[in-house]
C-alpha cells in the first residue's frame with residue numbers, strides 16, 4: 001500500500017518526464033481494458049447460456065453511461081496498443097533508446113490521429129441511436145443491479161483467495177509471496193511482447209466491426225445485416241446477432257468463433273499477466289501477495305473456460321426462441 005502511495009506522489013512530484021507519464025497511462029489503460037474484458041467475456045457467454053441476461057447486458061451497453069465508457073475504452077485500447085508497440089520496438093532495438101522521448105510523442109500523435117476519425121464515426125452511431133424518438137433506455141438502477149453482481153463476484157473471489165493463502169501460510173509457514181520460476185518469468189516477458197503484436201490486428205479488427213463500421217447499437221437492429229456474415233438479424237435480438245456471427249462458415253470453418261477464440265486466449269493471458277506485474281509492484285506482504293496472485297490465476301483460467309465454453313456451445317434454437325419472447329425489454 002505504501003508503495004502505491006509512493007508511486008502516486010512521486011509521479012505527481014516528478015515533473016517534466018513524458019516517459020513517466022506514458023508508463024502511468026499505459027498501466028491505467030491496460031487495467032481499464034482488462035476490467036471491461038472481464039465483464040465482456042462473462043456477458044458474451046450469456047448469449048449461449050442465459051439469453052435474457054445477454055439481451056439485458058446489451059441494453060445496458062446502449063445506455064449513456066456505457067456509451068461514455070465506450071469512448072474511454074477505445075481510447076485506452078488505441079493508446080495502450082501504440083505505446084505497447086513502442087515498448088516492443090525499443091526492447092528489440094536498445095540502441096534506439098536515445099530516441100525514446102521522441103517515440104513517446106509519436107505514440108501520442110498516432111493515438112490522436114487514429115482516435116479523431118474513429119470518434120467522429122462512433123458519434124454518428126450515437127446520434128442516430130439517441131436521435132430516434134421513444135427509445136426505452138436502461139436506467140442507472142438497472143445498471144447498478146447488474147454490475148453489483150459482478151462486484152459481489154470479485155469480493156467472493158478475493159475473500160476465497162485470502163482464506164486459501166492464509167491456510168497455505170499456516171500449513172507451510174511460508175514467508176514468501178507467489179513466485180514464478182526464472183524461466184517461466186522470462187517466457188511470460190516474451191509472451192507479453194509476442195501476444196501484444198498479435199493482439200493489435202485482432203482487437204483493432206474487432207473494434208472496427210463493433211464501433212466503426214457497425215456500432216454497438218446495430219447489435220439489436222432488426223432487419224440489419226450482421227457484420228462479417230451473409231445473414232440478417234431478423235428478430236433484432238442481440239442473441240441472434242451473436243448466433244449469426246458464430247454460425248458463419250467459410251470453407252466449413254466457423255471463422256468468427258476461431259477469431260474470437262484467439263482473441264480470448266491472447267487478451268486474457270496478456271491482461272491477467274499484466275495485472276500480476278502491477279500486483280507484484282505494490283503488494284509485498286507475502287500472504288496478501290499470494291492471495292492476489294491466486295485470484296489472478298483463478299480469474300485467468302475461469303475467464304478462458306467461460307468464454308471458450310460459450311464459443312463451443314454456440315447459440316442454439318432454444319436461445320433464439322427465448323430471446324424472441326423478451327418483448328418487455330425493447
Ligand code: HEM
Pocket residue numbers: 033037040041044045061070073077203206207210216219241242245256260261263264265267306307308310311
Ligand atoms: C463496447 C465494445 C465492444 C463490443 C460492442 C463488443 C462486441 C462483441 C460481440 C457482439 C461479441 C460476440 C461475438 C462476436 O460477435 O464476434 C464479442 C466477443 C468478444 N469480444 Fe468484444 N466487443 C467490444 C470490445 C471488446 C474489446 C475491447 C475486447 C478485447 C479487449 C473484446 C474481446 C472480445 C472477446 C475475447 C470475445 C469472445 C468472447 C467469448 O469467447 O465468449 N471485445 N464482442
Ligand code: HEM
Pocket residue numbers: 023026027029030031033034037077080081082083084085087088189192193195196197199200203267268270271272273274275277278
Ligand atoms: C493491443 C495490443 C497490445 C499491445 C501491443 C500490448 C503491449 C503491452 C506491453 C509491451 C506491455 C509491457 C509488458 C511488460 O512490462 O513486460 C503490456 C502490459 C500490459 N498490458 Fe498490454 N498490450 C496490448 C493489449 C492489451 C489488452 C487488450 C489488455 C487488457 C486486456 C492489456 C493489458 C495490459 C496490462 C494490465 C499490462 C501491465 C501494465 C504494467 O505492467 O504497467 N494489454 N502490454
